[in-house]
């Protein structure tokens with residue numbers, strides 16, 4: 145018991161204001177990184193911050209939920225996911241169930257990249273959010289980011305005089321222990337956006353940092369011979385790197401989201 149010592153220390157030092165109880169070492173993320181060069185085994189790796197040593201389980205869950213940026217998408221879990229998707233097509237069902245297996249496998253010990261490709265509405269976002277939720281359950285920090293939102297944030301933060309810290313946001317994404325990027329569109333962005341995405345992906349590629357990416361792009365390597373923009377090809381080559389990346393194709397018709405409650409329209413105009 146060190147209560148006496150603690151009490152003495154508290155008496156000797158002014159207590160910080162309640163608003164300041166976010167850890168300065170990790171800014172509340174619960175992990176820190178070592179400053180090492182690329183190629184060092186610790187490059188990009190996350191280490192638990194001292195402040196998490198005395199954390200209660202509920203505190204840890206709350207911290208990981210805050211960090212995750214999942215918001216209302218945390219309702220999308222593996223337990224309310226159709227294990228074979230919603231397509232009546234047996235081939236699509238087979239693909240979807242393989243993707244679910246890969247997604248669950250990834251959460252057990254996140255490493256490498258998991259790339260989920262499929263048309264809009266095929267259930268990629270549900271899978272990606274479920275991965276995030278499972279990571280939180282098992283005490284792993286995962287950051288979920290919708291790519292178009294990310295580009296908006298980066299653009300806004302990039303404006304001169306912006307209160308948002310552009311470098312802070314970018315560093316947060318680069319260093320997330322598990323980063324989940326939903327809805328990556330490698331073809332429909334501006335050169336600036338593609339450069340930013342490339343920098344982010346390249347950092348995580350070089351560090352071999354656990355990353356989940358969903359995209360509605362077909363990721364066809366034959367595009368490399370068609371004169372597609374070079375930035376797109378550079379991103380593509382990383383997404384398709386066989387040493388790092390597991391690519392799951394989900395070809396399915398429109399996916400309507402979880403149905404445990406039967407009717408829960410996303411908007412009031414759902415009829």
Ligand SMILES: [Zn+2]
Nearest residue numbers: 167170193195
């Ligand atoms: Zn800390």
